[in-house]
Each structure stands twice: as structure tokens, then as C-alpha cells.
Amino acid sequence: MSGLLTFDLSPGASALERLLSVVRRRGFNIDALQAVRSGDADRGLAVELTVSGDRDVEVLSRHLSNLGDCRVLAVQSQTCGGVDQDAGIDRRTS
Amino acid sequence: MNGAELLLRCLEAEGVEQIWGYPGGAIMPVYDALLDSPIRHYLTRHEQGAAFAAQGFARSTGDVGVCMATSGPGATNLVTGIADAYLDSVPLVAITGQVPRALIGTDAFQEVDMLGITLPIVKHSYLVSEPESLPQVVHQAFATARQGRPGPVVIDLPKDVALAEVTGQPQRRQAKTRHLRTRHPKTGHPEAPPSAEDPEPLDAAVLAKAAELLMTSQRPVIYAGGGVEKGSAVDALRSFVEITGIPVVHTLHGLGGVPSEHPLFLGMLGMHGTRAANHAVQECDLLVAIGVRFDDRATGKLSEFAPQARVIHLDIDAAELGKLRVPHAAVRGDLRLALGALGRSLAIEPWRQRCQDWIDRWQWRYDAPFEEVYAPGMLRQLSQQAPTGSFVVCDVGQHQMWVAQHWRFEHPRQHLTSGGLGTMGFGLPAAIGVQIAHPRATVINVTGDGSIMMNIQELATIRRYNLPVKIVVLDNSALGMVRQWQECFFSNRESEVDLSDNPNFADVARAFGIPGLEIERTQQVDGALELLLESRGPMLLHVRIDRQANVWPLVPAGANNSQMIEESQAVTATP
Numbered sequence: 001m002s003g004l005l006t007f008d009l010s011p012g013a014s015a016l017e018r019l020l021s022v023v024r025r026r027g028f029n030i031d032a033l034q035a036v037r038s039g040d041a042d043r044g045l046a047v048e049l050t051v052s053g054d055r056d057v058e059v060l061s062r063h064l065s066n067l068g069d070c071r072v073l074a075v076q077s078q079t080c081g082g083v084d085q086d087a088g089i090d091r092r093t094s
Numbered sequence: 095m096n097g098a099e100l101l102l103r104c105l106e107a108e109g110v111e112q113i114w115g116y117p118g119g120a121i122m123p124v125y126d127a128l129l130d131s132p133i134r135h136y137l138t139r140h141e142q143g144a145a146f147a148a149q150g151f152a153r154s155t156g157d158v159g160v161c162m163a164t165s166g167p168g169a170t171n172l173v174t175g176i177a178d179a180y181l182d183s184v185p186l187v188a189i190t191g192q193v194p195r196a197l198i199g200t201d202a203f204q205e206v207d208m209l210g211i212t213l214p215i216v217k218h219s220y221l222v223s224e225p226e227s228l229p230q231v232v233h234q235a236f237a238t239a240r241q242g243r244p245g246p247v248v249i250d251l252p253k254d255v256a257l258a259e260v261t262g263q264p265q266r267r268q269a270k271t272r273h274l275r276t277r278h279p280k281t282g283h284p285e286a287p288p289s290a291e292d293p294e295p296l297d298a299a300v301l302a303k304a305a306e307l308l309m310t311s312q313r314p315v316i317y318a319g320g321g322v323e324k325g326s327a328v329d330a331l332r333s334f335v336e337i338t339g340i341p342v343v344h345t346l347h348g349l350g351g352v353p354s355e356h357p358l359f360l361g362m363l364g365m366h367g368t369r370a371a372n373h374a375v376q377e378c379d380l381l382v383a384i385g386v387r388f389d390d391r392a393t394g395k396l397s398e399f400a401p402q403a404r405v406i407h408l409d410i411d412a413a414e415l416g417k418l419r420v421p422h423a424a425v426r427g428d429l430r431l432a433l434g435a436l437g438r439s440l441a442i443e444p445w446r447q448r449c450q451d452w453i454d455r456w457q458w459r460y461d462a463p464f465e466e467v468y469a470p471g472m473l474r475q476l477s478q479q480a481p482t483g484s485f486v487v488c489d490v491g492q493h494q495m496w497v498a499q500h501w502r503f504e505h506p507r508q509h510l511t512s513g514g515l516g517t518m519g520f521g522l523p524a525a526i527g528v529q530i531a532h533p534r535a536t537v538i539n540v541t542g543d544g545s546i547m548m549n550i551q552e553l554a555t556i557r558r559y560n561l562p563v564k565i566v567v568l569d570n571s572a573l574g575m576v577r578q579w580q581e582c583f584f585s586n587r588e589s590e591v592d593l594s595d596n597p598n599f600a601d602v603a604r605a606f607g608i609p610g611l612e613i614e615r616t617q618q619v620d621g622a623l624e625l626l627l628e629s630r631g632p633m634l635l636h637v638r639i640d641r642q643a644n645v646w647p648l649v650p651a652g653a654n655n656s657q658m659i660e661e662s663q664a665v666t667a668t669p
């Protein structure tokens with residue numbers, strides 16, 4: 001399962017550090033990452049991130065939305081059905 | 095005014111009246127400013143004690159608890175308490191001193207990267223880089239700690255920021271949540287009505303789907319957890335239960351959501367849950383999951399948990415919905431509103447009767463004629479004799495599970511326990527915070543001979559502030575829970591669990607100036623509990639119990655919840 005996520009991050013290196021630590025801990029690999037200073041006056045980072053893993057990218061994006069310095073703009077994910085025991089997630093209804 | 099003084103004014107503006115902490119070099123400007131502040135500081139004897147005392151305050155009031163430490167070792171000593179608050183969604187603000195800005199990143203004396211260390215265990219963290227940002231940082235930190243799903247926030251304060259001259263003002267004072275709240279009629283506990291705090295309306299289509307699931311269910315079960323109390327939804331849950339008549343199981347943190355004596359209460363579910371609770375969940379056709387996170391201690395083998403059930407999951411935190419079990423209806427938002435919208439009467443009498451039969455069949459029994467103190471029976475008796483509104487604050491181990499199984503709970507806020515992190519050493523300092531928040535309440539710390547030693551230095555704090563905490567040490571001369579697992583799952587090969595060289599804890603208490611009493615026979619229990627509950631000040635009751643006593647039933651790790659084993663079936667198995 002993979003997905004492309006785009007975000008706006010608040011200024012400061014810690015915002016990116018926080019984001020990446022959530023991605024890692026929630027069980028995803030990073031396939032591609034682009035972070036550029038956004039055009040906004042606050043000069044945070046505009047981030048595009050491609051991740052892959054056994055878990056649902058939508059759930060990852062909801063974890064990331066809980067971060068105080070990360071605004072999730074878009075999520076494109078591919079998910080599949082069936083009970084996925086390896087990932088420790090029960091998807092019987094998805 | 096310097097940064098430290100401004101910090102304290104900002105805390106005042108957030109309604110902070112007390113802080114638990116321990117001083118040191120980098121935080122000295124704040125300790126100096128404290129001398130002129132109305133905020134009361136309580137000195138614990140270890141920073142971990144400060145974090146847990148602040149948690150005790152927070153868990154028992156619903157307000158934000160504040161702890162403070164110096165940089166380096168002071169800060170790292172807070173880390174366990176912060177992680178514990180994160181896993182149990184406790185609103186906590188931890189303030190740490192930091193080396194001056196110019197020295198950050200130079201491996202200066204007592205410099206640690208507190209922001210980096212705590213990144214995965216906080217809702218948010220701040221390294222205050224400009225003195226002028228203090229009002230905004232403090233205001234945001236408190237808002238973050240208490241809003242939505244509560245949690246810990248770290249404010250790391252460089253010493254030169256604390257010493258810098260500043261002109262700022264605290265941001266607009268927020269009315270204290272606890273004063274806004276209505277009181278629970280029976281327990282007097284705060285219970286907020288739905289407010290505009292969470293303006294997002296509930297999704298009408300999802301509610302309609304959830305209502306349809308309810309109406310078509312023959313065998314529904316409510317699985318309610320700590321989110322109910324965190325969302326001030328205890329009253330809403332109770333009304334929902336009365337209206338729908340659905341039987342209830344609780345997680346460890348949900349206990350008291352419906353009172354233990356409620357006829358529809360089946361008990362705690364999961365690893366040390368009741369047979370009735372686990373049976374009902376495994377048999378149900380609809381699981382109404384309220385403020386829960388499908389923790390493995392509750393679900394057992396996830397893919398075999400409630401195997402026939404459709405799921406309605408209600409939670410304030412969108413990230414919990416579908417995290418471990420994908421629900422048929424995912425209701426995100428204020429639990430009070432959701433439960434209010436979903437309440438309807440259901441025709442499920444045959445199912446209720448089946449549940450009642452299970453409750454009747456698997457009642458706990460306390461009539462064993464033991465010479466030695468039977469801990470479950472003693473805890474049951476203590477909870478029955480303790481005055482209404484008493485708090486029980488546990489440590490971690492077998493004694494914690496016996497409390498969960500046998501205590502008579504009135505309200506979840508009266509039961510404090512480290513559930514997510516399962517931190518030994520939580521109990522004694524947390525009880526300190528509870529007692530300070532509720533000076534007239536009876537506060538009982540039930541601890542083990544292993545756990546109490548993890549923060550035993552806090553007896554000095556209890557003595558210093560003359561806090562009337564009642565401490566019950568269940569001494570089985572062992573790290574009992576680990577010993578039980580070694581017995582059950584490691585061929586009874588005991589490895590490093592023996593504590594038979596324990597001190598006499600009553601003597602230890604007396605050395606700290608706290609009265610202590612020691613018992614070991616059943617016939618001593620009545621008198622000891624009477625003395626304990628009637629003592630006006632603190633007291634420690636050292637209870638020697640059978641080393642081999644185990645917690646039953648038990649669902650082995652990785653098994654499903656219908657595979658509970660009882661004492662008679664205890665065989666060697668793989669964990």
C-alpha cells in the first residue's frame with residue numbers, strides 16, 4: 001500500500017522532524033520526499049511525501065493531522081480489503 | 095520583569111495554582127520568581143514523582159497538571175511521566191530548563207535535546223527561542239494539552255530566555271474548564287455539557303448508519319473506555335445505557351463509566367477481564383465502541399476479537415477510527431452529542447437475559463476460608479468501606495488487576511491507574527497530586543512491594559505536606575505479575591522476581607514519620623481497615639499475602655478472549 005501526501009509545515013526544523021518520526025513510528029517507509037520553503041510569508045515548508053507500508057495511508061494522514069505544526073492538504077492512497085493480520089489491522093469491513 | 099516572571103504570570107492566566115517540581119541550574123530563574131508568585135510549588139523528591147503528582151492532579155480533576163525540572167538529568171527524569179501521560183491521554187504541561195541559547199548544540203553541561211527526546215511522546219513541544227513568544231507559547235501549550243484528545247506538552251526554556259528582560263503580557267485568560275463544568279449529581283465530579291469547543295458537527299449520514307446498525311442488532315454490547323471520562327461523557331453514557339438497555343463492558347480506564355453495581359455491567363474485558371464481559375463481546379453482533387482504542391490488552395487476538403460483530407466506533411480522535419479495526423460506522427466528534435443522538439430503546443430482552451445469566455453464573459466469590467489475607471476480598475471490603483467519593487490510585491502488577499476486578503467503582507475519575515504505559519511507581523506520587531487537588535477526599539494508594547520501591551522517596555513529600563494519603567502495600571515478596579507469567583508461560587522458571595528480602599514497609603513509613611501497620615492474617619483485616627480509614631493523617635498498611643496467589647482469569651497473550659484460563663487449567667503454554 002502506498003500513498004502520496006502533501007502538507008504545509010510550520011517554520012522550524014522540528015516540524016519536519018516530528019512529521020518524519022510519525023511516519024516511521026506508524027510503520028511506513030519513505031519512498032520520496034520533497035521539502036521546499038513555501039512562498040507564504042511565514043516561510044514554512046511545503047512537503048510532498050510518498051510512503052509505502054502495510055497499513056492504511058488514510059490512518060497515517062489522520063495521525064499527521066493531529067500534529068500541531070502540520071497541515072495535511074491532500075492524500076492519495078491505494079488501499080485493499082480483507083483481513084490483514086500481518087499489519088495488525090483488521091479490515092473486515094473495508 | 096524577566097522571562098521567568100512572565101512565564102509564571104502566563105501560568106496564572108491559565109488558572110494554574112500549583113506546580114510539582116525539583117530545582118536545578120538551568121531552571122533557577124523560575125525558582126527565584128516562584129518566591130514572589132501566588133503559585134504554590136510542591137517539592138517532590140524525584141522529578142518522576144513531580145510528573146506523576148501533576149498527573150494525579152490532572153487525572154482527578156480534568157485540568158492541566160504542571161510539572162517542572164531543570165535541564166539534563168532533571169528533564170530526562172520527567173520523561174517516563176510524560177510518556178505515561180501521552181499513552182493515557184492526560185493533560186500535562188512539563189516545563190524544563192535548558193542551557194542558554196548560545197550553548198544549545200554544543201554538548202554543554204546538563205544539555206540534552208529535550209525536544210528531540212520527547213518528540214514521539216508529546217502532543218506538541220516548544221523550545222522557547224524568543225522571550226517575547228512566551229505568552230503565545232504558554233497559551234498554546236495549555237490549549238493543546240486540554241483540547242480534543244488531551245495529552246502532554248513540553249516547554250523547554252533556555253536559561254537566558256528566563257533571565258531576559260521582557261515587556262509582554264499573558265494572553266487572554268481562559269476560564270478554567272473545571273469551573274465551567276456542571277457537577278455530577280452523585281459523585282460531585284465535574285461533567286461539562288456539550289460546548290462550542292468542538293464546533294465540528296457530527297456527520298449526519300454516519301449517525302444514520304449507526305442508528306440503523308443499532309436498530310437491526312439483536313445482541314449489542316457497549317465497549318466503553320477512558321475516552322468517556324476524558325470527553326466528559328459519563329452522564330451521556332449512563333443515559334445512553336438506560337435508554338438502550340445495552341449491556342456494558344469497560345476497559346481498565348473506562349471502569350466506573352457505569353457504576354460497578356449497575357445491572358447491565360458485565361465487568362472489565364480483556365486479559366484479566368471477567369468471563370461475562372469477554373463472553374458477551376465474543377458473542378455479540380454489534381460492538382458500540384466508545385472512547386476506546388482497541389488496545390491489545392483489551393482485545394486479545396485482534397483478528398478474533400468480537401468475531402461476529404459489526405462495529406460502531408465513537409471517538410474524538412479521528413486517528414483512532416480504523417486504526418486497528420475498521421468500523422461500519424465511524425462517528426468522530428463530541429461523545430456527548432453522539433450518544434445523545436443515538437439513544438433509542440431497543441428490543442433486545444432475550445440478549446439481556448443471556449448476559450444476566452452469565453453475570454449470575456460467573457460471580458466473584460470471596461468466601462474462601464483462608465488464614466492468609468485474600469487480597470481480592472480485602473480490596474473489595476476496602477472499597478465498600480471507603481467513603482463515597484474516595485479515590486483509588488494503583489500501581490502496576492497483580493494488585494492493579496485485583497483492584498480493577500474487585501473494587502466497587504463509582505466514577506472513572508476516582509480510579510487512577512497507569513494503563514497504557516503500565517508504569518510501576520506511578521501510584522504513590524499520583525496519589526499525592528490527587529490528595530492536593532481534593533484535600534478532604536479519602537485517597538487510597540494500592541501498591542505492590544515492587545512498585546512502591548520505585549518512588550518510595552515520595553513518602554517524604556507526603557510527610558512534608560502532611561497529606562492524609564492511605565497507602566496499602568500488598569506484599570507478596572515478589573514481582574508478582576512477572577512471577578505469574580513465568581509460572582504460566584515459562585515452565586515456572588523464576589528469574590529475578592524474588593523480593594523476599596523486602597524491608598518491613600511499616601518500619602520504612604515510620605522512618606519517614608508516617609504511621610505504619612503490618613498485618614498478615616485474615617482476622618486482622620477488619621481492624622486494620624478501620625484504623626486506616628479513620629486515621630486523620632497519612633498511614634501505611636503493610637499487608638503480607640500469599641506469594642503464589644495469581645490473577646484469574648487470564649487470557650494468554652496472542653490468544654482470543656474466549657480462551658481464558660482459570661487457576662485449575664493453568665498449564666505451561668507459550669506466551
Ligand SMILES: Cc1ncc(C[n+]2csc(CCOP(=O)(O)OP(=O)(O)O)c2C)c(N)n1
Pocket residue numbers: 489490491492493494516517518519541542543544545546568570572573574575576
Ligand atoms: C517501570 C516498570 N518496570 C518494569 C515493569 C514490568 N512489570 C510489570 S508488573 C511487574 C511486577 C510488579 O510487582 P509489584 O509491584 O510487587 O506488584 P505485584 O504484581 O506483585 O502485585 C513488573 C516488574 C513495569 N510495568 N514498569
Ligand SMILES: [Mg+2]
Pocket residue numbers: 491542543544568569570571572573574
Ligand atoms: Mg509484589
